[in-house]
Amino acid sequence: xxxxxxxxxxxxxxxxxxxxxxxxxxxxxxxxxxxxxxxxxxxxxxxxxxxxxxxxxxxxxxxxxxxxxxxxxxxxxxxxxxxxxxxxxxxxxxxxxxxxxxxxxxxxxxxxxxxxxxxxxxxxxxxxxxxxxxxxxxxxxxxxxxxxxxxxxxxxxxxxxxxxxxxxxxxxxxxxxxxxxxxxxxxxxxxxxxxxxxxxxxxxxxxxxxxxxxxxxxxxxxxxxxxxxxxxxxxxxxxxx
Numbered sequence: 001x002x003x004x005x006x007x008x009x010x011x012x013x014x015x016x017x018x019x020x021x022x023x024x025x026x027x028x029x030x031x032x033x034x035x036x037x038x039x040x041x042x043x044x045x046x047x048x049x050x051x052x053x054x055x056x057x058x059x060x061x062x063x064x065x066x067x068x069x070x071x072x073x074x075x076x077x078x079x080x081x082x083x084x085x086x087x088x089x090x091x092x093x094x095x096x097x098x099x100x101x102x103x104x105x106x107x108x109x110x111x112x113x114x115x116x117x118x119x120x121x122x123x124x125x126x127x128x129x130x131x132x133x134x135x136x137x138x139x140x141x142x143x144x145x146x147x148x149x150x151x152x153x154x155x156x157x158x159x160x161x162x163x164x165x166x167x168x169x170x171x172x173x174x175x176x177x178x179x180x181x182x183x184x185x186x187x188x189x190x191x192x193x194x195x196x197x198x199x200x201x202x203x204x205x206x207x208x209x210x211x212x213x214x215x216x217x218x219x220x221x222x223x224x225x226x227x228x229x230x231x232x233x234x235x236x237x238x239x240x241x
Contacts, residue, residue: 001175001183001204014232016061017054018186018208020200021047023193023216030216037081042218044089047136052100053222055133057229061183063137065200069109069146086140087117090124097124101133107179108142109150137180144202151177178203188232192217207239 021043028039047064054062067082090104097104104124113121121140154177158164164173175181186201186208195212197205211228213220 001178001180001185014059014187014229016184016186017059018063018189018201020065020191020198021217022191024218027216027218037078039218040082040085044085046218046220048096051102051134051136053225055100057225061135061137063139063186065139067140069141069143083117087120090120097128097131101131102128103131103135104128105135105137105180106140107137108140109146110141112141143199145199147179148203188228190228192220209235
């Protein structure tokens with residue numbers, strides 16, 4: 001992701017929202033669901049619905065923290081369910097992506113996923129690469145620290161291979177080694193139900209505005225998008241100046 005130079009009108013223009021969608025399991029438990037895993041299904045359905053809403057407000061990028069590296073430590077049952085859910089979402093959403101002009105990208109260490117799921121994600125990326133209404137970025141098997149470490153290793157290899165000189169490394173060079181260079185940094189990071197960033201987009205969100213909403217992710221709606229856009233329009237971004 002790239003912090004492209006902003007023109008004078010960019011302070012109030014919201015191009016990229018990053019979401020930490022928290023509270024799926026608690027949502028299911030509050031409703032007496034037989035299994036809290038049902039909350040994950042509802043949460044993923046909400047991501048698709050909100051993409052359509054974001055298009056209406058001319059938001060060009062939406063990043064969702066779908067599965068962290070720490071989530072691998074959850075029960076085998078829950079991890080297995082989530083992996084099947086990822087596959088079904090990518091498998092069932094072809095028409096949605098096409099009809100709504102959604103381009104799909106990912107950040108994270110996909111090598112930890114099954115080969116079938118990796119292949120399915122690659123297919124979706126290829127199919128949607130020319131869609132231009134909104135870019136949906138799924139953070140899967142992701143952590144901000146691991147992304148930075150992966151970037152550092154890539155740079156170290158290129159220095160050892162004499163592809164770059166160590167003195168050439170600056171912020172712009174470093175960001176070119178991140179998972180998704182070329183995408184504008186998030187203007188806003190939104191989290192539901194909790195107030196922390198949980199190792200999400202640590203480099204990219206350095207100057208992002210933060211909005212914490214006291215609601216569970218499956219209850220997040222278009223009205224909340226309207227609130228975020230209105231709230232952001234009132235903020236003055238100084239970038240440390």
